[in-house]
Amino acid sequence: MQKILITGSAGFIGFHLARRLLSAGYLVHGYDGMTSYYDVTLKQKRHAMLLQMPGFSATEAMLEDVATLDRIAEEFAPDVIVHLAAQAGVRYSLTHPRSYIEANFTGSFNVLEVARRLKVKHLLMASTSSVYGAGPAMPFREVDRTDQPLTVYAATKKATEALAHSYAHLWGLPITLFRFFTVYGSWGRPDLAYFKFVDAILHGRPIDVYNHGELWRDFTDVEDLVQAVSRLIPVIPPLPGAPGTPVEGDSLSPVAPYRIVNVGNSEKVHLMDFIAAIEDVVGRKAICNFLPMQPGDVPATWADCTLLERLTGFRPQTDLRRGLKGFVDWYRDYYQV
Numbered sequence: 581m582q583k584i585l586i587t588g589s590a591g592f593i594g595f596h597l598a599r600r601l602l603s604a605g606y607l608v609h610g611y612d613g614m615t616s617y618y619d620v621t622l623k624q625k626r627h628a629m630l631l632q633m634p635g636f637s638a639t640e641a642m643l644e645d646v647a648t649l650d651r652i653a654e655e656f657a658p659d660v661i662v663h664l665a666a667q668a669g670v671r672y673s674l675t676h677p678r679s680y681i682e683a684n685f686t687g688s689f690n691v692l693e694v695a696r697r698l699k700v701k702h703l704l705m706a707s708t709s710s711v712y713g714a715g716p717a718m719p720f721r722e723v724d725r726t727d728q729p730l731t732v733y734a735a736t737k738k739a740t741e742a743l744a745h746s747y748a749h750l751w752g753l754p755i756t757l758f759r760f761f762t763v764y765g766s767w768g769r770p771d772l773a774y775f776k777f778v779d780a781i782l783h784g785r786p787i788d789v790y791n792h793g794e795l796w797r798d799f800t801d802v803e804d805l806v807q808a809v810s811r812l813i814p815v816i817p818p819l820p821g822a823p824g825t826p827v828e829g830d831s832l833s834p835v836a837p838y839r840i841v842n843v844g845n846s847e848k849v850h851l852m853d854f855i856a857a858i859e860d861v862v863g864r865k866a867i868c869n870f871l872p873m874q875p876g877d878v879p880a881t882w883a884d885c886t887l888l889e890r891l892t893g894f895r896p897q898t899d900l901r902r903g904l905k906g907f908v909d910w911y912r913d914y915y916q917v
């Protein structure tokens with residue numbers, strides 16, 4: 581039975597991924613520092629639900645706690661590591677840059693060291709669509725230029741991509757980097773716009789709409805996203821020169837077993853259409869407080885997911901209203917609204 585270490589397992593995506601992998605029969609160890617960036621109760625409840633499932637065990641510790649990370653990884657001896665733990669959030673990085681350097685850069689370095697020492701079969705790590713900045717033409721492709729990040733969050737993720745490439749090259753460690761595009765769904769993150777919008781609309785409060793609504797985002801349903809991630813686990817980037825690679829449009833490195841894969845919904849949605857979809861699902865109108873563009877925000881994100889589909893035969897395509905209904909149903913039930 582394959583053993584998978586998931587960092588960030590009490591987080592939104594880590595929780596959904598662990599649930600999916602446990603249902604598929606994997607043994608999963610979750611590692612999460614339960615940081616107070618948002619409501620810790622939500623994280624504790626996610627872990628408590630996972631602990632009900634056979635095959636799950638967990639450690640509450642920070643990535644920066646090298647002694648604990650090393651000990652747990654050695655004891656569990658994973659075949660695969662999925663590294664999702666991070667200080668997430670674009671806006672918070674304007675006021676708390678140090679926590680991004682520590683969690684995302686130093687923390688990811690500690691995970692890379694563990695993966696190298698244990699010679700895991702595959703290390704998969706979360707990056708973000710934010711690395712595309714305001715730069716390339718859309719939809720964004722993995723091979724587009726990404727060396728002009730607009731925020732510390734994006735910069736630490738880009739730096740992690742670069743560090744990971746050097747590990748893949750020097751040690752022959754197979755690494756896949758995911759670039760996730762705005763993920764939403766049940767048990768979601770209270771710091772993200774869709775969560776705040778539903779919360780405010782249900783309670784009759786106004787919502788803050790930045791850049792006067794002139795923003796576009798590629799919204800990805802979390803169930804689609806974790807399906808894509810689980811399908812990529814056995815798709816191990818080969819050493820350079822291996823037969824049959826790279827596939828057309830591949831981001832595979834010419835000098836390392838290293839690949840970057842976009843995971844998005846391949847659709848850009850105008851923010852006002854997104855708000856209209858929430859209004860439909862919730863059954864109430866939003867009171868919009870129109871504001872200028874926030875520093876560091878990008879006007880649009882839009883994923884080209886051709887590579888994901890070529891590698892896995894799968895492409896996220898959950899209809900936005902159906903996905904939002906799943907979130908709103910969970911929200912109403914969880915908060916009894």
Ligand SMILES: NC(=O)c1ccc[n+]([C@@H]2O[C@H](COP(=O)([O-])OP(=O)(O)OC[C@H]3O[C@@H](n4cnc5c(N)ncnc54)[C@H](O)[C@@H]3O)[C@@H](O)[C@H]2O)c1
Pocket residue numbers: 587588589590591592593594611612613614615623641642643644663664665666667668669682683684687706707708709759760761762763764769
């Ligand atoms: N949700 C999205 O829309 C989105 C988009 C792009 C990229 N991502 C990336 O996907 C990954 C998962 O995101 P998420 O939405 O589940 O976020 P999340 O904040 O819900 O989960 C991250 C988890 O990591 C833990 N953590 C943070 N810093 C830690 C540290 N230093 N040591 C140990 N644990 C720590 C937190 O306690 C949290 O439970 C992150 O790497 C994030 O940057 C998410």
